[in-house]
Amino acid sequence: MIKPIKIMLICIVASILILLIIVCTLLLVIDINDFKPEISTAIKNRTGRNVTFNEQLKLTLFPDLSLSTGAIVLGNPDGIQGYFMAVDDISLRLKPLPLLLKKIDADTVQIRGFKLNLITTPQGIHNWDTVFTKINDSSTHSSALIAGLSLNGIDIKNAHINWDNQQTGQNIEIKNLNINTSSIAENTPVTSDFSLLAVDKAKQITASITGQTTLTFKDNLDIFALNNTYLHTTVTRKLMAEKPVTFTLNSPEVLIDIPRQSIKVHELQLKSANLLITSDMVANLNSPPTLSGKIRIMPFNPSQLMTRLALHLPERKDSNTLNYLDSQFSFHATHDSVEFNPLMMTLDDSLITGSVIITDYARPSTTFNLAIDSINMDRYLPPPMNKHSKPADPASTLSAIPIKTLRNLRTTGSLAINKLAINNATLRDIQLTLGE
Incomplete structure (x- = not known):
């Protein structure tokens, strides 16, 4: 009984040695x-883009099967200058035996100097449109690959x-982007830690972001x-002294x-703070x-946040105003409009x-239909220059509202106020309509 087992083990070991000799011979010869x-053609068929290898590919066998790509550049579609994606180097190490079973068992994949250049032309053409379409078309092959994939x-x-x-x-630039993941395998959650620095050059806004x-x-x-x-984010604006x-x-x-x-x-x-x-x-x-x-803004103190x-x-006049605000509303936004309906807000009382x-975000046009149960405007008005001055007539105060200026803002709508206190007078059931 022992002899057949011994012969079988010798055959298995011999088969593995023969396989390794064949692989070594191929590596030496090829x-x-x-x-x-052939690799460039395969990438072209999948992405629709030309690929350039700026350095020699490196393939070694021992102690594991390892591959290093060197610098690679993936081009843009015809008519758009520059590149779409580039990388300084991608390196990984594979265990050779799982490859015989059409499985990939690899160490951590290291990607250095990854660069992605996203462009929207003046005609509205995106340089990522066709490449993503072709990759999505191969989702069946990708799912089969994931089924046999195991990465550290x-x-x-x-x-x-x-x-x-x-x-x-x-123009938005994301730099110093670092991502580190846990093991990647079928039906296994992948935890990722990341950090980056985002810069809006036009508005001179910088955001430092870390997360998981x-x-x-x-x-x-x-x-x-x-x-x-x-996500933990710190935003700085260079144009503002804030x-x-x-x-x-x-x-x-x-x-x-x-x-x-x-x-x-x-x-x-x-x-953020008390918000x-x-x-x-x-x-x-x-x-x-x-x-x-739907959005819910929990109660907070606007004065403290602004400070x-x-x-x-x-x-x-009243420093106790702007001390309480909460709101909730539903919204629906498209590429050129946004609607808040229904909207409910509590400001102080x-x-x-x-x-x-x-x-029309480029030249905003606003339509509103609002109702206020009661508001004391005296509390929000600036204190008088002379405390002995007589209060103004409420009607003259309302007539001073710059209706013509408001109309130039392309604003229409209606405002109903159940109770309005202004200049020590109380007005009820006020209906204001603003139209172009």
């Missing part, structure tokens, strides 16, 4: 760089992303779930549905794209309800 044209993680250092919108003149999230693949890569996402603003953003679940082209955000929370905003929202990325949901942000507080619609 240069992987000879296959660059992905380590991205000093990545750089630039978005140049030549239609609007907006857990990614889960669902339904053959059709749905991605981001769980327990947490203090940096620090806030946190977290959500227990974000669902990205590729077939439906939608993103659902559940229980989003934004915190807390919660929201549930859905983004529909189909044409035309829309964003809708912390080094913003100027308006002079007012006043309740404001109704709806607001804003269209």
